[in-house]
Amino acid sequence: MHGYGTDTEEMRQFADTLDEAAKTLERADKGLDASEGAARTHRRWDSGRELKGVTSAWEGEYARLARECRNLAEKMRTTRMSYAAQDQQTADELAALLHRHREAN
Structure with missing residues (x-):
């Protein structure tokens, strides 16, 4: 805690938490892409398109x-x-102010 009542260590931890959230979102985005790809290759193209249709609302949202x-x-x-x-x-x-005050007295 510093003179202004601000805990800079807590601020650092919060920034680190935001970075971790970003990593989680990026992993989720990659997982979604992988699921769509797997549905297309291992099942049939229609499954991939159906999954893509369901997840299209999320497309780009994770990255954003x-x-x-x-x-x-x-x-x-x-x-x-x-x-x-x-x-x-x-x-x-x-x-410096305290030092000057002590020197003056």
Whole structure:
């Protein structure tokens, strides 16, 4: 926890969680593609088309959500670094102020 009540470690963990969510979504997208391919090759072409018809609403959605998770993770990391830098700057300024005060007295 830092001076502004912001837990930058928690922010890092949240960004990591978003990255993991993106990986899960990408695996789901690949799994969906594999299922459609298997239905076409191991059963019959009609099965693949039927499965594709059912899953077409999801087409691209997994990839979009994965990109969104990665984008949010990057924003969280940028925010975390900004908070940490501001905390350090404030701490340095307060230390310098305290040092000057002690020298004056």
